[in-house]
Amino acid sequence: MARVFNFSAGPAMVPEAVIQKARDEMLDWQGSGMSVMEMSHRGKEFMSIAEKAEADLRELMAIPANYKVLFLQGGASSQFAMVPMNLLRGKTGADYINTGAWSKKAIAEAKRYCEVNIAGEGDGSNVPAQNALQLSADAAYVHFTPNETIGGVEFPYLPETGDVPLVADMSSTILSRPMDVSKYGVIYAGAQKNIGPAGLTVVIVRDDLIGETIAGTPSMFSYQTHVDTDSMYNTPPTYGWYLAGLVFEWLKEKGGLAGMAAINERKAGKLYAAIDNSDFYANPVALDCRSLMNIPFTLANADLDATFLAEAKEIGLVTLKGHRSVGGMRASIYNAMPEEGVDALVSFMADFEKRNG
Ligand code: PMP
16 A cells, blocks of 8 residues: 655645544444444434534534534635625625635625725735734625645735624634634634535634524525534535544644644645745745645746656655646645655655756
């Protein structure tokens, strides 16, 4: 068996220990005589899995008691609609900070339901400063994307929005470091980067924001529906929920989010140093907005891109091609990417430069 280091932006690597545990429990989960994927979501076995996963996530992120945690389907993309449907609460507009491709998608969807005020914009390589934000006093909420997965642009600060709820698309940064949940109205994330397999979407929502939806909101798009039923209004993504729970257990063993942050900073630091210490590689992002999770970089000569990718693949470093809208390379180094993977990439980059630079 040869496992590769997979630098995909998502679906991305899952910790090997988690996959092994899932393998060991695949046919017979803890003496139940069945696989988790065969269990009734309402049976006591799955209920215990679901409750443990939520409790562990609450512990890891120190989620206050007045926040609900929902395990949903539909991806972060469904949240682009669910957020305005649930949070407008009689208001007509919301503020959005635009820092890249995923902000733009959230904005385009919100425009179907409300007036969108662009409160600030980055230039693709940075984020607007707090004092440049033009927040509207009557906004229902302020939406931002703490980490732009494609551009590799991460907020170095938490936008201050006063009493207006802050909504964060944390798809590519959740669980990468400790964060103060109490500063947010809603946090949402697709699972396929730092949580587990695709198909599960985690939503953390402050309870006073739940209960009022715009006319015509489908039941499945109302947070209240899922709060009332403990995310079991319909059949939830049971296997993804179970795997997420295994990832949460693994994170606790790794020292929680503070432990992960230290590892993530070391990993990203090594890769940025490799890029910065060479004239052959470049990263276009402003120094203070560089992402810990997604690191795009270019080669001095783009004609070498294909060779770089092919040679990297040969030694087990895969999915390094940059997003089609950006070109170049992108190394996504989520929690599950071992430090050895980053070390292997850094040493391959140096070797490639020596031969081609
Ligand atoms: N937001 C961000 C920041 C993302 O990186 C992605 C997926 N790459 C999405 C939203 C869309 O997520 P999903 O595919 O789960 O709808």
